[in-house]
Amino acid sequence: MEGLVSLKTTPPGLSFHASPPSTSARNLSLVRRSLPASSMGTRRRNGVVSIRAQQSETKDESATVSPANGDVETALKVKEWEVGMFHNEVAATQGIRIRRRPPTGPPQHYVGPFEFRIQSEGNTPRNILEEIIWHKDVEVAQLKERRPLFRLKNALDSAPPTKDFVGALRAAYQRTGLPGLIAEVKKASPSRGILREDFDPVEIAQAYEKGGAACLSVLTDEKYFKGSFENLEAIRNAGVKCPLLCKEFIVDAWQIYYARTKGADAILLIAAVLPDLDIKYMIKICKMLGLATLVEVHNEREMDRVLGIEGVELIGINNRNLETFEVDISNTKKLLEGDRGQKIREKDIIVVGESGLFTPDDIAYVQEAGVKAVLVGESIVKQSDPRKGIAGLLGKDISS
Ligand SMILES: O=C(O)c1ccccc1NCC(=O)[C@H](O)[C@H](O)COP(=O)(O)O
Numbered sequence: 001m002e003g004l005v006s007l008k009t010t011p012p013g014l015s016f017h018a019s020p021p022s023t024s025a026r027n028l029s030l031v032r033r034s035l036p037a038s039s040m041g042t043r044r045r046n047g048v049v050s051i052r053a054q055q056s057e058t059k060d061e062s063a064t065v066s067p068a069n070g071d072v073e074t075a076l077k078v079k080e081w082e083v084g085m086f087h088n089e090v091a092a093t094q095g096i097r098i099r100r101r102p103p104t105g106p107p108q109h110y111v112g113p114f115e116f117r118i119q120s121e122g123n124t125p126r127n128i129l130e131e132i133i134w135h136k137d138v139e140v141a142q143l144k145e146r147r148p149l150f151r152l153k154n155a156l157d158s159a160p161p162t163k164d165f166v167g168a169l170r171a172a173y174q175r176t177g178l179p180g181l182i183a184e185v186k187k188a189s190p191s192r193g194i195l196r197e198d199f200d201p202v203e204i205a206q207a208y209e210k211g212g213a214a215c216l217s218v219l220t221d222e223k224y225f226k227g228s229f230e231n232l233e234a235i236r237n238a239g240v241k242c243p244l245l246c247k248e249f250i251v252d253a254w255q256i257y258y259a260r261t262k263g264a265d266a267i268l269l270i271a272a273v274l275p276d277l278d279i280k281y282m283i284k285i286c287k288m289l290g291l292a293t294l295v296e297v298h299n300e301r302e303m304d305r306v307l308g309i310e311g312v313e314l315i316g317i318n319n320r321n322l323e324t325f326e327v328d329i330s331n332t333k334k335l336l337e338g339d340r341g342q343k344i345r346e347k348d349i350i351v352v353g354e355s356g357l358f359t360p361d362d363i364a365y366v367q368e369a370g371v372k373a374v375l376v377g378e379s380i381v382k383q384s385d386p387r388k389g390i391a392g393l394l395g396k397d398i399s400s
Helices: 025-032 051-058 067-093 128-146 149-157 165-176 201-210 229-237 253-261 276-289 300-307 330-336 338-346 360-369 386-394
Strands: 005-009 114-118 180-185 215-219 244-247 266-270 292-297 314-318 350-354 373-376
Touching: 128 253, 149 253, 165 180, 165 215, 165 314, 165 350, 165 373, 180 201, 180 386, 201 215, 201 229, 201 386, 215 229, 229 244, 229 253, 253 266, 253 276, 266 276, 276 292, 292 300, 300 314, 300 330, 300 338, 314 330, 330 338, 330 350, 330 360, 360 386
Parallel strands: 180 215, 180 373, 215 244, 244 266, 266 292, 292 314, 314 350, 350 373
Antiparallel strands: 005 114
16 A cells, blocks of 8 residues: 555564654554544554564564563554554545654664565655645644643633634625735745745734735744744734634644634644544534634545535635645636535635735636635735735725
8 A cells, every 4th residue: 555664574583673662652642533433443454463462472682671661662653653554544535645644753663573665655755745744743742742731721711812714804805895815924935935034923914904904824834934823922912903814734633722822713724634534623623712714625625525524614725736836726716616616605615715826817816716715925925015015916905
């Protein structure tokens, strides 16, 4: 199976290196939490063997961890790996190509009782989105360790009340006759590098608001976008009234709570990354916290999946293929044609056209296709006066 590493028994007597696990039991629960209960047990597939039996047969004296701990930790590590692989298999049945990071780290560390055969680039991300997600998994595990959910409670209780993200988009559409603008506070991106050197997130946010933006999107990923949760918090605390989207790569429900503590009013869920069960679960959490969810799709299959999920109010169609960086705004039109467009109208879902929008003609094109909101970063953040950038993008001054 593509992307999987197969475990096979090998003749006894080969050495067994019980290297300390890079992940812990806690991380196992991270992986498990998004799987249906039915998938929790040990799975046996062709070539995947019972861990405990194999270890006791062939364990080498040169192993550096104590036998008891080593057995348990190694068994856990391999179980984590199995569960992670199963997660990827479930995701693949939904057409999700982005694999989650192998939870045990490089499986080459397991030698001896098992023979590892790498069937493809199982340990190397295949594209930028996968790389971002693999990095995010590690980052979130570390953040969670420092601030477990119960420690966020006080911050959650004292977070400012949420603002109505969806309502603001509807109101802007009514007011201007143009798609409601979600203006993105974006310093850099993997595809374009640094977009703006003199980057003051609060100043930019205030300029967007004055320029008539309905909502703001604040990138919080540091490694690939040079964003931060401090930016989100600073914008919220500066008295900006626009509802704020926390533009993050969400892989774990913990991030949703964290975003709320930093003042988010909405979060992004990427269908190319999250199986349906995760999306449903996360939407429920958002509703509980008063957050809106922007569920992002890129192709017909993702759109059909998301249209089958109850409670979705906002669907973003990304014109940028996050695996290849190709931008094509006709993607928005393609995904809104025929039955899909009909279903969206029946469900009264607001569609947000995302990425690659630069001119009034681009805006008119996606509006004609059926969007009622747009998410724009590059074309406005690069302008010396982002406020004027908005008027240039939309072809008219919409500041109120
Ligand atoms: O912008 C990127 O290069 C990028 C790469 C990989 C994953 C996500 C990426 N962008 C996130 C976005 O969706 C955009 O920031 C957003 O739609 C605004 O796009 P644009 O107006 O083209 O800056």
